[in-house]
Amino acid sequence: MATWTSTRLAVVVNSNTANPLTPVDSFSPNFALNTEVIHSIEATHIGYIANPSSFTFSISVKAIGGAAAQLTRLALEGTEFEIALYEQSGSTGEWDFVNVVLRKCIITSAAPSNASPTGAPVATFSGVSREAQAQDDLGALVRPTFTT
Numbered sequence: 001m002a003t004w005t006s007t008r009l010a011v012v013v014n015s016n017t018a019n020p021l022t023p024v025d026s027f028s029p030n031f032a033l034n035t036e037v038i039h040s041i042e043a044t045h046i047g048y049i050a051n052p053s054s055f056t057f058s059i060s061v062k063a064i065g066g067a068a069a070q071l072t073r074l075a076l077e078g079t080e081f082e083i084a085l086y087e088q089s090g091s092t093g094e095w096d097f098v099n100v101v102l103r104k105c106i107i108t109s110a111a112p113s114n115a116s117p118t119g120a121p122v123a124t125f126s127g128v129s130r131e132a133q134a135q136d137d138l139g140a141l142v143r144p145t146f147t148t
Contacts, residue, residue: 008087008088008090009027009085009086009087009088009095010022010085010086010087010088011024011027011059011083011084011085011086012083012084012086013070013071013074013081013082013083014081014082015082015084017086017089020086020088021059021061021067021070021071021083022065022067023061023062023064023065023067024059024060024061024067025060025061025062025122026058026059026060027057027058027059027060027083027085028057028058028059029055029056029057029085029100029102029132030054030055030056030057030058031053031054031055031132031143032053032054032055032056033050033053033143034050034051034052034053034054035048035049035050035051036048036049036051052144053132053143053144054128055102055128055129055130055131055132056126056127056128056129057083057102057105057126057127057128057129058124058125058126058127059071059083059124059125059126060122060123060124060125061122061123061125062119062120062121062122062123063112063120063121063122063123064120068112068123071107071110071123071125072110072123074107075107075110075125078106079106080104080105080106081105081106082101082102082103082104082105083101083102083105083129084099084100084101084102085097085099085100085101086098086099087099096136097134097135097136098135098136098137099133099134099135100132100133100134100135101132101133101134101135102129102131102132102133103129103130103131103132103133104129104130104131105127105128105129105130106127106128107125107126107127108126108127108128109125109126109127110123110124110125110126111123111124111125111126112124131143131144
């Protein structure tokens, strides 16, 4: 019987799994594996050209608990960092991935929301990554494999 409703995910910065980023409203990694189909006058879809991959992310955090301050510091310093999505310890192990890691990240935009009397302001950070890793039961897959 599925117990996924008791599964929790955690977002961590720079592999600090002991202190996950919190509170996180949303985390959206995006993997664009760009290709262009090649056609000719003799036939269609005869091949494709693979363009460089592109990895981006967007994260929304409440401006309480330190997450917004930590990400704002990284943005203003222009510091490269690693951000990852892990299954939180104590969860049931039903998530498809062991982890999804974006390395060599930099924040490209930060958008704090307006303060209101009904709740904490939310800050949304967007950024790019130069390396991505997804690890499932078969092991880790890292792209691209040629950067250091």
